[in-house]
Amino acid sequence: MAIIVDESTRAVVQGITGHHGSFHTGQMLAFGSAIAAGVAPGRAGQSVHGVPVYDTVEAAREAQDINTSVIFVPAAFAKDAAMEAISAGLKTVVVITEHIPVHDAMELMSLAEREGTTVVGPNTFGICSAGTCKLGIVPNQIFSVGGIGLVARSGTLTYEIVASLTADGLGQSTCVGLGGDRVAGLDFVRVLRRFKDDPQTEAVVMVGEIGGTAEEEAAEYIKTEFNKPVVAYIAGKSAPPGKRMGHAGAIIERGRGTFQSKVEALKAAGTAVAELPWEVPGLVRSALAV
Amino acid sequence: MAIIVDESTRAVVQGITGHHGSFHTGQMLAFGSAIAAGVAPGRAGQSVHGVPVYDTVEAAREAQDINTSVIFVPAAFAKDAAMEAISAGLKTVVVITEHIPVHDAMELMSLAEREGTTVVGPNTFGICSAGTCKLGIVPNQIFSVGGIGLVARSGTLTYEIVASLTADGLGQSTCVGLGGDRVAGLDFVRVLRRFKDDPQTEAVVMVGEIGGTAEEEAAEYIKTEFNKPVVAYIAGKSAPPGKRMGHAGAIIERGRGTFQSKVEALKAAGTAVAELPWEVPGLVRSALAV
Amino acid sequence: MKLYEYLAKEVFARRGIPVPRGGVASTPEEAEARAREVGGPVAVKSQVLAGGRGKAGGITFADTPAQAREAAERLLGTELKGLTIEKVLVEEKLAIRHEIYLGVAIDRSARRPLIIASAKGGINIEEIPEEDIVRRTVDVAVGVEPFVGREIVRRLGLDQAVGKQVADILARLYKVFRANDAELTEINPLVVVEGGRVIAADGRLNVDDEALYRHKELPYVEERTGLEKKIHDLGVSYVALEGDIAVIANGAGITMGTLDTLMYYGGRPANFLDAGGGTGSDEMAAAISLLLETGPSAFLVNIFGGITRCDEVAKALIQARQASGADVPFVIRLVGTNEAEGHRILRENGMEAFRSMAEAAQKVVALASSRASAAS
């Protein structure tokens, strides 16, 4: 099973001829992902790692069986690319691009909502269902197949935790990168809803951080509706208010989204909260043992 | 049963304090329609024919049980009023106002489509389910309850035909005014779909006119999917091309929407087409007798 | 409201759509001056609101400013397709390599704007084979994002360099359409000139009359004749037709139905006049007076009194007829609320009153033809 991407995913890479697009197409193919087409305006007829390139998503769709897009185009053109994918009827769009203006993100989400499209990101490491499909820039070798679902706001910290789970013999179902921006297609609750219905997923690891109230909303959802064990780690305990910690999202603004409020909410919902990242596998084992 | 409006309809009148709004509120109440509230900005606390007036649709909705709006506000403010009704979650909006700019109508329909709202009009005589609910400006006394559904682009011509049906003992289920503008919330096909599922409706009278291709699309639908007898009358046989016949919609443009193409398409679909308006009741009787 | 080509192009240019260098002229001298400013060969184009100007001789070319003046002399003040040429547009003559059609209209069924494009421009869009036309509706909540242009130029099969320009022009043309409340805007032809630049060689911009109140920045172009304008100002819809029987009804559909009925019985309507549902008696009287000035041989009034009461309609008709003092026969069909009282009032005042449309139509046809034979 897994969620959002799996063996039925057939992807187009928008921006496939660019530096990152080309490199990560190779990596995704090496992972085993079905990359069926690439898009780069004016480059129709070329190929990248054997993947045929088209001028537009509609052209790619006419020629190839695709249902998902992964976007590597520069920030100034990312909204347009994502809207193109949504308008072409693709059901999932993974936006890797960072530095997208927040108003572009809001316009994009407005369209996606209307069309019923799932947007992963922007500014995400992507999404990976262990053993079947990776779309994004997360390293290939850290995953192993199993029952742990991951949902995270930040990248490298998550790689760290995935690697520690794998080292501990705890394989993964799907690892979802929400992305570091303030406006994103998915949030913890939306992903937890999917994990709830996924038979492969036995427990979920949430990697949160300061800023926003998505973790607090997740705690409320876990308390009232979620039916599997959850372990959380929240980054940013030491962050001063009002300073943006790298991610546009990671900022304590107007007293909202503090480390304390997130940890308290999660604990009150029965979620185990790791104080340090490497405590996660042990907490997962304990949670599964209950 | 009937369609779109019935005994469960509870309406708010937007623009209730204006000349037309006030007069027709009285007429609608006299018909027996449940008019539960009126809206007129700055007039909260007043009442019109005993109907309480509120400043906004949301205020009306907080105070009264309403699910439908009928709009009498001037053209320049009609889009805003309709969007207010849609945004407040009303499921049907009847826009009586004429002379609404066509771009306003397109914006309105875009929102309505997104929110799943049924828009009747603009520039319509309204809608009337005989015996239960009339929203609009069609005269009260012409209706009688029965099994004939009507769907029409123009007003007075339809009153004429409804009156002739009533005189002939052929009562009506619902009479829907599509409105005379180029961009409208409903068209023949959308209304026929509803009549198809309405047990009260035994046969349908379509009152079309030159311009557009809605009658041709209806013919295609009747041929392939519709399961009840249809009688049509098409106005505008004598109209010269390129001249707008009163309605913004009634114009033969670029060779499309001629009288001939409509009549031929309908006849090919097995629909009886009346040559003159007063032939309609006879054709309905013949169609029902088959 | 239709804008003249030169006005449409002014709007295009303000939105960054490339148009030929040139300017409008009302006199041969101005035309010469415009040609001198342009330098080199020019096109002199009659500014009338009609298509097919080229075939009808309304567009000529001139190699020198003097020739441009002569061309303007030949065109200005003459009639083209029944319209007087009051202005000519003098523009650089383009070295055309390829003609494209680009337009934005309204798709009634989709209830959305519709982009129409073809790589076979230059001729009337109706004459372009269907398989050479690319259509795409636009969600007004989103607009024309760049990807739409890329997809359309791909379907048109344009090369990269031309395609980029056309996609950009399309996005701008859509903004022209939206910002001006247009019913239709077209560039036909959009030309690719020697060297690869893309330029709007012609321009059409029809603005929704209902939205003119919020476009005070646009010049007002009057398309109506004097009588049409007078009647329109009463708030009623009027279209002049070829026949001799004047017609008034209340509602666009019933008015069309009345004309159709009249023709069915062999009559020839002089006009379409929809007095609407809410027209007052003063306006109706004024409209009747104006119609009488056109010298009809008979008058047919067809009123379905719904909210309006028939007795009030009857009184208004009598007043209107008396005020006009004309000797034209009136045939009136009147049904609905207070019908009997209305009929009594009409008959007492010597006006023919019917309940059936068929009878009224037959009667007025008979009256009109007897007057016609009496006159001949």
Added chain:
Amino acid sequence: MKLYEYLAKEVFARRGIPVPRGGVASTPEEAEARAREVGGPVAVKSQVLAGGRGKAGGITFADTPAQAREAAERLLGTELKGLTIEKVLVEEKLAIRHEIYLGVAIDRSARRPLIIASAKGGINIEEIPEEDIVRRTVDVAVGVEPFVGREIVRRLGLDQAVGKQVADILARLYKVFRANDAELTEINPLVVVEGGRVIAADGRLNVDDEALYRHKELPYVEERTGLEKKIHDLGVSYVALEGDIAVIANGAGITMGTLDTLMYYGGRPANFLDAGGGTGSDEMAAAISLLLETGPSAFLVNIFGGITRCDEVAKALIQARQASGADVPFVIRLVGTNEAEGHRILRENGMEAFRSMAEAAQKVVALASSRASAAS
């Protein structure tokens, strides 16, 4: 990017939002001139990017132009909330009857703009009781139509005359928000003055940094210190903190996690520096050099090599350290692709290399505290 009040008000005024008469001044003489232009009593307001200027003494009133000059003399060049006052805004003093709060922000959960309003303005929005705040998200595909304003002023309980102005200002403020790619725009207070006019007495406009490239029309307001700016220009995220241990990691989350770990073991981070996933070795070296200029007592580098190879990271770190020539101890935690090779290279070059974050953090804390005690 935050705009100064006077710049925000310029943007407001261009969108038709009423603002007080007045102007900005960089010298006491200019302040006097501005006050003379205004005529009558004025407010002299320090232009610094901080809230609570009134309470901190940054806003004074003056009855005459001479008093305005004196007030500007007192304020200009001094510090307010740690920021130097370089300009003052001299404006008509308003006869305030009522203060309203109006703002547009971003609702992360709804992924939409969020209108925030309160009839109890004038104080910080966080101090207004929840029940006195009206919130409403906006669909960007629709925008703020007039009905939204009517509903909001109804909920605020404003009277008809004031409500109409506030609804109009709200629609304009939303346009300011959208047209300027704002993260936040606020009018607090929006004041009702004697006579009933509504005026924006203060203004805040924070523009999304990621969208600045398309707002060349806005003046650039630099908020960063010299070092922050230098490091930011390398394409990495940097925040100065109070401690003594410099930190670099690759990724915002892992960097925060590194700081948290460091503090868990009793260390005090000198900074947050996220070198990102794709930062090259040159940029990392440059960032290290800049951090060394701040005089840290030790350095902690935490790298998870995913796509990046650990051997390459090791080489870059050695280069950077050698180039800087500084004597500060480096503790490096390095895991991932080619991990063993990376560790070998580091150890050979005399740098401490760990696989465990805990060990690395404990080591750097120990080194920093021993250096601190050696120094004291």
